[in-house]
Amino acid sequence: MMMKLEFENISELRSDVAEMLAKSIHEWAEKEVIPYRAQIDDEVEIADRALKKLFLDIGMQKLVVPEAKGGAGISFEDLPQVLLRSFEEIGKADAGIGFVLSALISASISSMGTEVFDYLSDKLSAGLCKIAIFPPQFGKSDFKGFELAKAVAVGDKIKLKGFGRPLNSGYDADIFAVFCNYSGISVAFVDAENVERSEQIKSTGLVASKNCDVRINAEIEKTRILTGDAWKKLYTYLNLCLSALCVGSAYDSCRILRDWAEKRTIRGKPLGDNTVDAAVIANVIREALEAKAVAQMLTKIMLEDRDDEEVYAFSVVAALKCSDSAFNSADRAMELMASQGYAREGLLEKQWRDAKSIRTLLNPSHLLLELSANYFGSKLW
Amino acid sequence: MEFARIREFESPLERYMAEIIRDWGEKYVIPHRRNFDEDWKEHRTIEPALEKLMVDYGIQTAVWPEEFGGWGLGSSDYFGSICARVMEEIGRYDTGIAVSVGVTLWPIFVIAVKPHINYDLCAEFAPLFMRKKLTMAANAMTEPQGGSDIENLDELKGKTIRTTAKLDGDEWVINGHKLWPTNSGGVADLFGVVCTTNPGVPDEKNFAYIYVPADLPGVKQGEPYRKAGMAADKNSDIWFENVRVPKRYRAWGEGLDAKYFRIIISTGCLGSAGMALGAMENIYEILFEKCSELRYRGRPLKENTAVAAVLADIAAEIEICRSAVYTYARMLDRPDYYGDRFSAEMIARGRALKLKVCDACCRVAERAMDLLGHYGIDRNYDVEKHWRDVKIIQLWMGGRQLCQMDVARYFYDCKQL
Numbered sequence: 009m010m011m012k013l014e015f016e017n018i019s020e021l022r023s024d025v026a027e028m029l030a031k032s033i034h035e036w037a038e039k040e041v042i043p044y045r046a047q048i049d050d051e052v053e054i055a056d057r058a059l060k061k062l063f064l065d066i067g068m069q070k071l072v073v074p075e076a077k078g079g080a081g082i083s084f085e086d087l088p089q090v091l092l093r094s095f096e097e098i099g100k101a102d103a104g105i106g107f108v109l110s111a112l113i114s115a116s117i118s119s120m121g122t123e124v125f126d127y128l129s130d131k132l133s134a135g136l137c138k139i140a141i142f143p144p145q146f147g148k149s150d151f152k153g154f155e156l157a158k159a160v161a162v163g164d165k166i167k168l169k170g171f172g173r174p175l176n177s178g179y180d181a182d183i184f185a186v187f188c189n190y191s192g193i194s195v196a197f198v199d200a201e202n203v204e205r206s207e208q209i210k211s212t213g214l215v216a217s218k219n220c221d222v223r224i225n226a227e228i229e230k231t232r233i234l235t236g237d238a239w240k241k242l243y244t245y246l247n248l249c250l251s252a253l254c255v256g257s258a259y260d261s262c263r264i265l266r267d268w269a270e271k272r273t274i275r276g277k278p279l280g281d282n283t284v285d286a287a288v289i290a291n292v293i294r295e296a297l298e299a300k301a302v303a304q305m306l307t308k309i310m311l312e313d314r315d316d317e318e319v320y321a322f323s324v325v326a327a328l329k330c331s332d333s334a335f336n337s338a339d340r341a342m343e344l345m346a347s348q349g350y351a352r353e354g355l356l357e358k359q360w361r362d363a364k365s366i367r368t369l370l371n372p373s374h375l376l377l378e379l380s381a382n383y384f385g386s387k388l389w
Numbered sequence: 390m391e392f393a394r395i396r397e398f399e400s401p402l403e404r405y406m407a408e409i410i411r412d413w414g415e416k417y418v419i420p421h422r423r424n425f426d427e428d429w430k431e432h433r434t435i436e437p438a439l440e441k442l443m444v445d446y447g448i449q450t451a452v453w454p455e456e457f458g459g460w461g462l463g464s465s466d467y468f469g470s471i472c473a474r475v476m477e478e479i480g481r482y483d484t485g486i487a488v489s490v491g492v493t494l495w496p497i498f499v500i501a502v503k504p505h506i507n508y509d510l511c512a513e514f515a516p517l518f519m520r521k522k523l524t525m526a527a528n529a530m531t532e533p534q535g536g537s538d539i540e541n542l543d544e545l546k547g548k549t550i551r552t553t554a555k556l557d558g559d560e561w562v563i564n565g566h567k568l569w570p571t572n573s574g575g576v577a578d579l580f581g582v583v584c585t586t587n588p589g590v591p592d593e594k595n596f597a598y599i600y601v602p603a604d605l606p607g608v609k610q611g612e613p614y615r616k617a618g619m620a621a622d623k624n625s626d627i628w629f630e631n632v633r634v635p636k637r638y639r640a641w642g643e644g645l646d647a648k649y650f651r652i653i654i655s656t657g658c659l660g661s662a663g664m665a666l667g668a669m670e671n672i673y674e675i676l677f678e679k680c681s682e683l684r685y686r687g688r689p690l691k692e693n694t695a696v697a698a699v700l701a702d703i704a705a706e707i708e709i710c711r712s713a714v715y716t717y718a719r720m721l722d723r724p725d726y727y728g729d730r731f732s733a734e735m736i737a738r739g740r741a742l743k744l745k746v747c748d749a750c751c752r753v754a755e756r757a758m759d760l761l762g763h764y765g766i767d768r769n770y771d772v773e774k775h776w777r778d779v780k781i782i783q784l785w786m787g788g789r790q791l792c793q794m795d796v797a798r799y800f801y802d803c804k805q806l
């Protein structure tokens with residue numbers, strides 16, 4: 009008997025809200041994304057339209073916005089499971105849209121309980137909104153080997169200057185969450201009108217995330233800045249969203265490969281009945297299952313009362329593992345699908361490009377050093 | 390910085406070719422390369438680059454014997470080395486152009502390379518390529534039900550080929566459906582078509598390699614497919630519906646077609662490895678520049694030991710691949726020392742080379758992207774283009790698995806693979 013590819017999350021991570029939302033996202037994917045997937049890269053309106061529906065009609069943009077302001081008001085206790093399930097579903101459809109949403113959600117969660125959150129809630133309930141994360145850039149070495157935007161207090165305002173490339177959506181974001189050097193490492197929220205943008209950059213994948221280089225030159229209220237460990241919270245949630253997104257992507261690669269392999273004959277028998285091919289297929293599904301296990305573990309850890317540092321460090325491991333898995337599943341599935349995997353119409357190559365983009369954007373070489381610093385105390389910066 | 394090259398193996402023509410291709414690449418490819426992806430269907434900038442190389446520099450005439458106006462590459466003691474060098478140098482600029490050029494020479498190898506030169510067919514088809522007009526060829530093997538099994542000649546002996554050739558008086562009548570050949574989609578003027586004279590019967594005698602001019606009645610081609618990369622290579626469906634060609638258009642005849650067709654496998658592996666090597670070298674050049682420029686931990690990226698280690702791995706892969714490619718190329722140069730280019734031994738060595746060099750190339754491109762972070766996925770940095778392009782080199786010609794099977798079969802004397 010052939011087992012179903014879907015592997016339900018462990019029972020303690022299941023919740024009615026998460027399942028309800030996942031169902032809506034699944035329906036959204038079936039209607040707005042799947043039928044058009046082969047054209048998404050060439051016709052930008054498809055991703056724009058689908059993103060808008062997900063953000064506004066399904067309300068993912070307002071997931072943490074209080075109910076009083078028209079949001080879903082999901083509480084901290086429910087958030088990890090909801091994010092896990094939602095992003096898994098989004099990952100099966102379009103990683104680019106999920107990537108843009110990951111930035112928005114993690115930036116808004118990191119501000120919960122502060123004045124920034126009020127400002128963001130207003131923005132997020134007013135209409136379609138995108139938040140770009142402006143992480144530390146290649147350059148000087150003022151934060152873990154990278155360069156932060158410069159923040160200087162002038163009276164009760166803060167002057168902010170920076171140049172570089174956001175993680176996502178630099179070209180069309182409404183708000184920028186800027187990593188800057190204000191009383192340690194802080195995240196400043198800057199409206200787009202204070203940001204000068206270059207031409208849009210053409211990129212390998214994640215078409216929904218329109219990016220470009222930006223020059224930030226802003227004067228903001230002190231209430232628009234998150235100090236302390238907020239940046240860590242932002243990254244922890246970002247890592248959760250991206251891990252789940254990658255799980256979805258890996259499962260989709262498995263599904264595409266299975267649909268194809270069922271019909272393919274090699275040496276007079278079904279592809280998967282050749283041991284050499286079965287071994288590759290096994291690796292494709294193994295990657296997906298491993299990613300799923302790690303993403304669930306992260307979710308569970310985030311629900312427990314744990315040290316933030318510890319959770320953050322594990323989220324780095326999870327994001328690395330899940331993005332590796334998403335890429336490896338797609339890459340090895342392509343190996344078996346040969347030309348059909350490489351063709352646009354085969355749908356796999358999009359997952360392949362998107363998964364590789366996420367992995368590259370996570371900056372794996374750097375993250376590995378961070379792990380060494382976290383777990384072995386390596387003094388690297 | 391130059392990777393390993395044994396100077397005493399290098400022929401004057403090879404060195405000359407390298408120089409002109411570098412000059413061509415800088416002038417005709419680099420200024421347009423970043424727009425090749427958008428040009429996948431029209432080939433507005435790709436075709437002039439191809440034309441320069443094929444017509445003005447004469448590469449389309451390279452394999453044909455000198456008496457028919459060609460360079461006589463097929464009779465050279467540097468046959469393999471020159472093929473590898475041309476693929477390497479073009480691949481450094483664009484592997485899509487490399488395959489398009491390589492595949493134009495490919496079907497000709499069956500009839501124009503010593504010791505199997507078919508002078509009648511050379512006389513028939515060489516003039517087409519001597520014109521001062523871009524003239525391309527294609528090698529039509531793959532069919533909708535699968536490409537690998539057709540190439541898996543040693544085991545399946547042509548059993549799965551569905552494109553049929555039936556003799557009707559003095560003509561072959563060809564019927565069938567091919568897909569994916571490089572230079573299909575309206576590019577090629579001449580096809581080398583893999584057919585069977587007796588469908589479903591595993592016997593190399595039934596394997597027929599027949600030349601079919603693309604403009605004959607009954608030849609129909611589809612629109613090019615959209616792919617992850619390789620914009621300079623057009624691929625589409627080709628239908629042959631009662632296409633009639635003279636009997637003499639079959640390359641050699643019963644048994645011999647299958648035998649000499651195998652030069653397509655050995656040279657295909659060499660060409661694939663050569664172009665993958667070129668792509669890796671260009672990635673190295675880009676990394677050299679960018680990792681000197683971008684700063685991390687207060688110093689150039691390349692001056693960080695973790696980064697330097699990855700850069701070293703990349704350089705090491707290229708160094709070793711270069712040596713391997715030219716070792717095999719030299720072996721193909723000299724069948725008098727190393728055996729026929731179509732022998733099981735040379736095919737196994739070629740498959741081993743393709744397997745390793747293509748894996749290395751994909752790994753190099755992946756790691757280079759990761760090192761560059763944001764810039765790794767930026768189309769302005771060209772690394773990601775190579776990454777998208779080179780993946781298919783690993784997958785075509787039966788993919789990794791057929792390579793593995795051919796290597797195992799020869800090196801371990803397997804009987805049931």
Ligand SMILES: Cc1cc2nc3c(=O)[nH]c(=O)nc-3n(C[C@H](O)[C@H](O)[C@H](O)COP(=O)(O)OP(=O)(O)OC[C@H]3O[C@@H](n4cnc5c(N)ncnc54)[C@H](O)[C@@H]3O)c2cc1C
Pocket residue numbers: 272273274275279282284285343344345346347348350492527528529530531532533534535536537538541568569570571619622624781784785786787788789790791794
């Ligand atoms: C850009 C591009 C250029 C191309 N150029 C040409 C060309 O010039 N001419 C041409 O004819 N075709 C060409 N092709 C097609 C290409 O060569 C085939 O796609 C390839 O040979 C694999 O065939 P397939 O796609 O039909 O996959 P299948 O034959 O269905 O193979 C599927 C998978 O089965 C596995 N497999 C293969 N053999 C074995 C085995 N013996 N045992 C176990 N598993 C095995 C491999 O993983 C393989 O990838 C091109 C394709 C592309 C994308």
